[in-house]
Amino acid sequence: MPVAAAIRVILRHNLEALLAHQEVARHGTDIEGVHQMRVALRRMRSALSLFRALLDREQTRAWREQMRQLAGQLGRARDLDVFIDEGLADTAGKLPLPGETALRELALARREQVYASEVRPLLESEAYRHFCTEFPRWIEQGLDLPEPKLAQPILARARKLLDKQERRVLDAGSAVNRQDASAMHQLRIECKKLRYAAEFFRPLFTDMAEFIRCMKGIQDLLGVMNDLALTQSLLDDLLGNTPQDRDLQRFAGALIGWRSYHFQGLLDDFDNRWEALVAARRPWWD
Missing domain, CATH: 1.40.20.10 (CHAD domain)
Incomplete structure (x- = not known):
C-alpha cells in the first residue's frame, strides 16, 4: 500500500x-x-x-x-x-x-x-x-x-516513524523526575503518540499487540496522574459555591487523599513498568 x-x-x-x-x-x-x-x-x-x-x-x-x-x-x-x-x-x-x-x-x-x-x-x-x-x-x-x-510503500515509512516516536518517548522518560508534573505530563503525551502510531501500523507487523500491552502499563499510571490533577480542578469548580458545607468540603478532601494514595502506590511501580516498556520487543525491527 x-x-x-x-x-x-x-x-x-x-x-x-x-x-x-x-x-x-x-x-x-x-x-x-x-x-x-x-x-x-x-x-x-x-x-x-x-x-x-x-x-x-x-x-x-x-x-x-x-x-x-x-x-x-x-x-x-x-x-x-x-x-x-x-x-x-x-x-x-x-x-x-x-x-x-x-x-x-x-x-x-x-x-x-x-x-x-x-x-x-x-x-x-x-x-x-x-x-x-x-x-x-x-x-x-x-x-x-x-x-x-x-x-x-508504507512499510519502510512506518518503521521510520515508529523509530522516531520511540526515541521521543525514551528521551522524555529516561531519568524522568517522577515528582515533576510537567515532565510526567510530557512523557504521557509522547507515550500516547507512540501508542497511536503502533495502533495505526498494527496490521503491518506481527506481535504488535504485545508491544501495545507494554505501552498500556506505563500509560495507565500516567493516566491516573492526569485524572488526579483533573479531580482537584473539578472539585474546586464544583465546590466553589459551597464553602460553608463542611460535609462536602471534608469528603472532597478525603477523596483527594484516597486518589493520591492510590497514585503513589502506582508510582512505586513506575520503574518496573518503564523497564518492561524499554525491554519490549519492537516488532517493526524484524
Missing part, C-alpha cells in the same frame, strides 16, 4: 468512529459517546502530525487546529464523566464520612448542564458541520500531492 493510501485508511477509519458516536454523545446516556469522539479526534490529529513532513503544512495545521478545538469543547463533559464513573465510583461506600451523596448529585447536575450547554450546541454548530462536510472531502482530494514519498 502506498503511503498516501495508508494515510487515507487511517483518517477514514477514525472519522467513521467520530461520526458513529456523535448521536450517543448527543443523548449523553453512555459516556463512551463523548469519549470515543475525543479519541477519534486525537487520533486524527496524531496521524496528521505523524505524516506532517509529507503533507501540505498549512492545510494540516488548519485541520489539526479545528480538531483541537472540537476535542477541547468536549473536554469538560469527558472530565465530569471520568470523575463520576471512575473517581466517585472508586470510593463509593469506602470513606466513612458524610457528603458522598451530595457530591455525586452536585457532579451529576453539573454534568447535565455541561452536556446541555457545551456538547449538544457543539454538535449543532456550524464549525462541526463544516468539519464533517469538508474534512472527508480533503481526505479524498488533499493527499493528491506531487510528493514522491507519498507513492512509496
Whole structure:
C-alpha cells in the first residue's frame, strides 16, 4: 500500500468512529459517546502530525487546529464523566464520612448542564458541520500531492516513524523526575503518540499487540496522574459555591487523599513498568 493510501485508511477509519458516536454523545446516556469522539479526534490529529513532513503544512495545521478545538469543547463533559464513573465510583461506600451523596448529585447536575450547554450546541454548530462536510472531502482530494514519498510503500515509512516516536518517548522518560508534573505530563503525551502510531501500523507487523500491552502499563499510571490533577480542578469548580458545607468540603478532601494514595502506590511501580516498556520487543525491527 502506498503511503498516501495508508494515510487515507487511517483518517477514514477514525472519522467513521467520530461520526458513529456523535448521536450517543448527543443523548449523553453512555459516556463512551463523548469519549470515543475525543479519541477519534486525537487520533486524527496524531496521524496528521505523524505524516506532517509529507503533507501540505498549512492545510494540516488548519485541520489539526479545528480538531483541537472540537476535542477541547468536549473536554469538560469527558472530565465530569471520568470523575463520576471512575473517581466517585472508586470510593463509593469506602470513606466513612458524610457528603458522598451530595457530591455525586452536585457532579451529576453539573454534568447535565455541561452536556446541555457545551456538547449538544457543539454538535449543532456550524464549525462541526463544516468539519464533517469538508474534512472527508480533503481526505479524498488533499493527499493528491506531487510528493514522491507519498507513492512509496508504507512499510519502510512506518518503521521510520515508529523509530522516531520511540526515541521521543525514551528521551522524555529516561531519568524522568517522577515528582515533576510537567515532565510526567510530557512523557504521557509522547507515550500516547507512540501508542497511536503502533495502533495505526498494527496490521503491518506481527506481535504488535504485545508491544501495545507494554505501552498500556506505563500509560495507565500516567493516566491516573492526569485524572488526579483533573479531580482537584473539578472539585474546586464544583465546590466553589459551597464553602460553608463542611460535609462536602471534608469528603472532597478525603477523596483527594484516597486518589493520591492510590497514585503513589502506582508510582512505586513506575520503574518496573518503564523497564518492561524499554525491554519490549519492537516488532517493526524484524
